[in-house]
Amino acid sequence: MSNPLTIFSLYFSSFFCRHSKKKREIMAEAEVETKKRKKTETEKKTETETKKRKKTKETFIYGNYKNYYGYRIDRNQEDDPRLAVFNREWFEGKDCLDVGCNQGLITISIAKKFHCRSILGVDIDAGLIDAAHWNLRKFARMMKASKAQVSDSTDCSANNICIGSSEKTYNTACSPSEEDIFGRVSFMKENFVASSHGCSEKYDAILCLSVSKWIHLNWGDDGLITLFVKIWRLLRPGGIFVLEPQPWSSYNRNRQVSKTATLNFNNIILRPHVFREILLDKIGFRSAEIVTDSLSGTVAGFNRSIIAFTK
Numbered sequence: 001m002s003n004p005l006t007i008f009s010l011y012f013s014s015f016f017c018r019h020s021k022k023k024r025e026i027m028a029e030a031e032v033e034t035k036k037r038k039k040t041e042t043e044k045k046t047e048t049e050t051k052k053r054k055k056t057k058e059t060f061i062y063g064n065y066k067n068y069y070g071y072r073i074d075r076n077q078e079d080d081p082r083l084a085v086f087n088r089e090w091f092e093g094k095d096c097l098d099v100g101c102n103q104g105l106i107t108i109s110i111a112k113k114f115h116c117r118s119i120l121g122v123d124i125d126a127g128l129i130d131a132a133h134w135n136l137r138k139f140a141r142m143m144k145a146s147k148a149q150v151s152d153s154t155d156c157s158a159n160n161i162c163i164g165s166s167e168k169t170y171n172t173a174c175s176p177s178e179e180d181i182f183g184r185v186s187f188m189k190e191n192f193v194a195s196s197h198g199c200s201e202k203y204d205a206i207l208c209l210s211v212s213k214w215i216h217l218n219w220g221d222d223g224l225i226t227l228f229v230k231i232w233r234l235l236r237p238g239g240i241f242v243l244e245p246q247p248w249s250s251y252n253r254n255r256q257v258s259k260t261a262t263l264n265f266n267n268i269i270l271r272p273h274v275f276r277e278i279l280l281d282k283i284g285f286r287s288a289e290i291v292t293d294s295l296s297g298t299v300a301g302f303n304r305s306i307i308a309f310t311k
């Protein structure tokens with residue numbers, strides 16, 4: 001007769017073996033399940049993220065780019081090269097308007113470099129106008145800091161800032177008119193082609209730089225004519241309209257930014273090569289001067305012509 005203990009231990013070890021085999025099987029199954037679940041979860045997550053990204057990918061239907069100057073101006077350039085071809089006489093002591101000012105960098109630079117009496121920058125994008133106000137505050141802070149540095153210094157003249165040794169004096173200080181930059185530069189959110197803006201002759205210079213294509217694509221030939229007529233009405237006699245039109249070849253790139261743009265693109269009759277003729281013969285400008293027809297120092301694609309029209 002077998003020992004009951006032996007029977008029990010045999011039974012137990014067989015039970016244990018079967019059980020641990022079962023356990024291993026269960027564990028393996030569970031592992032496969034977990035892996036499967038994790039894979040589907042990750043796939044779902046990636047899908048939602050891609051959808052989210054697609055949804056949030058901004059299209060700038062008005063050319064209202066947030067980092068416009070980041071890719072327009074060559075890294076090695078300190079200033080926007082357009083400033084070098086502008087004529088001081090257009091702006092000095094004058095009231096100016098910058099249509100489609102974006103983040104206000106050219107607007108502020110004109111006020112600083114050419115000491116205009118006033119300059120208003122308008123843009124259709126409220127976020128860009130906020131950024132322009134921020135840039136203006138930053139500029140004013142820098143001016144204040146420069147001024148403080150001047151008063152701290154003993155051997156420098158009132159209009160120069162000493163940086164480094166006393167032999168090295170850079171004329172970077174602000175002139176008295178730069179100090180009241182807040183009084184001279186302002187920004188306002190406005191759709192220039194739709195707003196009433198008051199049509200009295202109140203500006204001596206109006207800039208419209210790389211904006212005409214966006215107005216053309218969004219409001220068609222009617223919008224373009226509204227833009228030109230409005231600018232003419234707002235200018236005082238003898239006033240200057242500084243236009244930097246985008247060439248027709250660049251319209252093609254943006255024709256699909258919206259259904260409206262596609263529709264307008266297909267119906268445009270007044271292409272950029274006739275703008276000069278329209279402004280002189282139909283709108284009423286007295287003369288046109290080609291300021292540059294290929295701007296050096298700009299990133300490829302931005303070396304556009306600039307024309308100054310006199311009312």
Ligand SMILES: C[S@@+](CC[C@H](N)C(=O)[O-])C[C@H]1O[C@@H](n2cnc3c(N)ncnc32)[C@H](O)[C@@H]1O
Pocket residue numbers: 062063064065068099100101102103106122123124125128190191192193194208209210211214215
């Ligand atoms: C390509 S950016 C040019 C910015 C700036 N003028 C420059 O050349 O440095 C065009 C700007 O025009 C603005 N814009 C487009 N349509 C406009 C409209 N109807 N009224 C006012 N601004 C407009 C856009 O928001 C954008 O900031």
